[in-house]
Amino acid sequence: MTILDKLKAGIASGLLRDLHGVIASHAGQIVLEHYLTARDEAWGRPLGEVNFGPQMLHDLRSVTKSIVGLLYGIALDRGQVPPPDAPLMPHFPEYPDLAAAPERQRLTVGHALTMTLGLEWDEERPYTDPLNSEIAMEMAPDRYRFVLDRPVVAEPGTRWIYSGGSVALVGELIRRGTGQSLPQFAKEALFEPLGITDFVWAAGDDGVPSAASGLRLNSRDLLRIGQLVLAKGQWQGRTIISQAWIEASLTPAIDTGDGLAYSRLWFIGEDATTALPGSHPWVAGFGNGGQRLWLMPDAGIAAVIFSGKYNARDAWVTPTRIWREIILPNIGA
Structure with a gap:
């Protein structure tokens, strides 16, 4: 059986449910690509039955966070944003009351990039619950004050707390440093160099593009971004992102508490593959819905x-079954 046959068999068996599409590459060559027809939505707005394909835009949800991590690296390479070890609060001078708090003076940009701010945040609740912290942030009159004003629950850098608010701060640092909105900077600095021309970036009611979950791309373009990371920031002889930023992003910074690690808006784990002997590290962007x-x-x-x-x-x-049972055992065998 080919790898595509095995994927189709998994779908037919009912073990792989709610799937919209899969594309995988090995050494830069596409080795698996398959799409289905199913109901979908765009940031909660129903789209009805969709015939998915390689050019069809799809919500990335929190995979958006990993793209924002790459954008921060590009902006840092250009000297437009503060380095990870820089104090965070001076870059939000409109909140002098918060900046005066000693416990917040220890916050750094790196803590936002690794979700280790130590500030209270609850995304365990459903995203349909207004008490979910990301939803509450979207409804707040000032999203950045909402994030920075959360109660301190841990020493910065010591505890990983999943937080769309952290990424909102990172996105705002990019906007302030580059003078461009997040979609504008992404288009100029990342998408156009990779030949990506079609995307949508959803914004909240305040008009601010969601750095945590708002991006829609097609599967081939998202794969292209992944291949850029594998190439350590190089694309067709051009440096898009510095190798140093890529390598730091792939190096674990904090344990998540569930067997994985995290660094600069990427999850990090380890699995075996037939392409190489033994287990090897992987990095991933994970998004709501699979x-x-x-x-x-x-x-x-x-x-x-x-x-x-x-x-x-x-x-x-x-998605975990596809990665571990279809892709890793059958690519490079």
Whole structure:
């Protein structure tokens, strides 16, 4: 059986549910690509039945965060944003009352990039719950004050707390440093150099593009971004992102508490693959509903998985099965 046959068999068996599309590459060559027809939505807005394909835009949800991490690296390479070890609060001077608090003076940009600010944040609640911190941030009159004013629950740098608010701060640092909106900077600095021409970046009611979850791309373009990371920031002989930023992003900074690590808006883990002996590290962007950008640098493997099981706690099952049972055992064998 080919790798595509195995994927189709998994779908037919009912083990791979709510899948919208899969594309994977090895050593820069596409080795698997398959799409289905299913119901979908765009940032909660129903789209009805969609016939998915390689050019169809799809919510990335929190995979957006990993793209923002790359954008911060580009802006830093250009000297437009502060380095990770820079204090955070001086870059939000409109909140002098918060900046005066000693416990917040220890916050750095790096803490925002690694979700280790130590500030209270709850995204365990469903995203349909107004008490979910990301939803509450979207509804707040000032999203940045809302984030920075959360109660301190841990020493900065010591505890990982999943936080769309951290990424909102990173996105705002990019906007302030570059003088461009997040979509404008992404288009100029990342998308156009890669030949990506079609994207949508959803914004909140205040008009601010969501750095945490707002990006829509097609599968091939997201795979292209993954291949850029595998190439350590090089694309067709041009440096898009410095190798130093890529390498730092792939180096674990903090344990997440569930067997994974995290660094600069990327999850990091380890799995075995037939492409190489033994286990090897992977990095990934994870998004609500089963969206995935999975990369195994040592093996040169990149994979994009789009799914439609939004707001479900078991949405991780299908993409994880595809990665571990279809892609890794059958690429490079």
